Amino acid sequence: MSSASLQPFNSFGVNAHCKNLIKIYSEQDIYDALLTYEAPYNVIGGGSNILLAGDLESTVLVNQIKGIQVVDEDDNHVLLTVGGGENWHNLVLWSISHNLSGLQNLSLIPGSVGAAPIQNIGAYGVEQSQCFHSLRAISLSTGLTKVYYKEDCQFGYRDSVFKKEDAGKYIITHVTYILSKKVEINVSYGAIQAELKNRNIEDPTLKQISDVICDIRVSKLPDPLLIGNAGSFFKNPIITEQAYEDLLLKYPDIVAYPANDKMKLSAGWLIDRAGWKGHSQNGAAVYKNHALVLINDGTDNGGDIWQLAMDIQADVLSKFGVEIVPEVNVWGRP
Numbered sequence: 001m002s003s004a005s006l007q008p009f010n011s012f013g014v015n016a017h018c019k020n021l022i023k024i025y026s027e028q029d030i031y032d033a034l035l036t037y038e039a040p041y042n043v044i045g046g047g048s049n050i051l052l053a054g055d056l057e058s059t060v061l062v063n064q065i066k067g068i069q070v071v072d073e074d075d076n077h078v079l080l081t082v083g084g085g086e087n088w089h090n091l092v093l094w095s096i097s098h099n100l101s102g103l104q105n106l107s108l109i110p111g112s113v114g115a116a117p118i119q120n121i122g123a124y125g126v127e128q129s130q131c132f133h134s135l136r137a138i139s140l141s142t143g144l145t146k147v148y149y150k151e152d153c154q155f156g157y158r159d160s161v162f163k164k165e166d167a168g169k170y171i172i173t174h175v176t177y178i179l180s181k182k183v184e185i186n187v188s189y190g191a192i193q194a195e196l197k198n199r200n201i202e203d204p205t206l207k208q209i210s211d212v213i214c215d216i217r218v219s220k221l222p223d224p225l226l227i228g229n230a231g232s233f234f235k236n237p238i239i240t241e242q243a244y245e246d247l248l249l250k251y252p253d254i255v256a257y258p259a260n261d262k263m264k265l266s267a268g269w270l271i272d273r274a275g276w277k278g279h280s281q282n283g284a285a286v287y288k289n290h291a292l293v294l295i296n297d298g299t300d301n302g303g304d305i306w307q308l309a310m311d312i313q314a315d316v317l318s319k320f321g322v323e324i325v326p327e328v329n330v331w332g333r334p
């Protein structure tokens with residue numbers, strides 16, 4: 001029987017329930033929870049990349065393991081081990097305040113450090129994998145600890161081993177990043193360059209880059225505290241160059257970027273061109289300023305948001321022959 005409300009624990013703000021809700025502050029809390037409550041388990045950090053389409057018949061573990069610790073350093077680099085329940089943006093701010101480079105382009109991404117490797121969070125030309133060293137995880141079935149190094153994680157575009165064969169099997173307790181003591185910046189992304197120019201900044205500090213990115217993000221994305229959402233709902237689809245050439249003949253203004261020997265299409269462009277931007281149905285809507293973001297427009301029921309996502313997915317497939325798949329983790333589907 002479902003009993004605990006998950007409404008405060010998901011950034012869509014929908015009301016779904018789970019059997020038990022346990023806050024985890026230490027590894028010992030995990031062992032205790034595994035002994036006390038029966039499987040299945042779901043792990044939540046900040047709840048900013050999940051859609052609860054219905055109730056869960058599981059025990060939900062909310063990761064609140066904190067701490068940022070320097071565990072090693074040399075002349076050029078610092079190794080930092082961070083509790084999985086730390087807030088991601090706080091870690092970015094901490095690194096900037098200690099003059100450590102690497103994470104500044106990932107400013108203001110909501111959620112926890114423990115979730116960052118799951119979909120290999122990325123923004124403005126950088127992915128967390130570029131600074132990733134290793135992580136520590138506990139198996140939800142055996143309680144045994146496992147350390148994953150970078151080569152074990154199969155990081156890709158919004159992807160890792162934790163979205164494939166190890167999906168749902170572990171709780172990540174700590175993540176270790178390697179950050180540079182030398183100022184290393186990446187301002188290749190057009191929007192960052194334009195805004196730095198706007199501010200007459202030629203040689204930006206880490207803080208200035210972070211500030212610019214925060215301002216761009218605030219201007220484009222809805223604040224989940226005000227409008228329930230989970231950021232980009234769909235991944236940008238990756239298609240062959242031939243499929244892209246065929247689409248380009250029909251849609252000369254289609255937006256796409258090279259991705260190795262393939263092309264990454266803008267899912268936002270596809271959804272916008274299919275006519276969904278600003279559309280609202282049953283309390284679920286496509287954000288008026290950003291077609292890739294689905295928002296809670298007054299529903300308590302995540303199933304309404306999931307229905308909208310499926311309608312969009314089917315329409316984009318029928319209009320462009322391209323399948324867009326959710327980036328967001330959808331739980332409790334009817």
Ligand SMILES: Cc1cc2nc3c(=O)[nH]c(=O)nc-3n(C[C@H](O)[C@H](O)[C@H](O)COP(=O)(O)OP(=O)(O)OC[C@H]3O[C@@H](n4cnc5c(N)ncnc54)[C@H](O)[C@@H]3O)c2cc1C
Nearest residue numbers: 045046047048049110111112114115121122171172230231
């Ligand atoms: C406004 C907005 C903007 C966003 N912008 C970006 C962006 O620019 N780039 C980007 O990549 N993402 C973005 N996101 C998505 C989201 O911020 C990231 O995916 C983030 O890493 C989710 O963290 P979380 O702690 O909220 O994860 P949750 O939503 O709690 O969980 C997400 C998944 O990770 C698993 N998980 C969480 N913690 C752990 C753990 N400790 N151990 C094992 N599994 C775990 C969950 O089981 C679930 O499968 C955005 C979201 C919002 C709302």
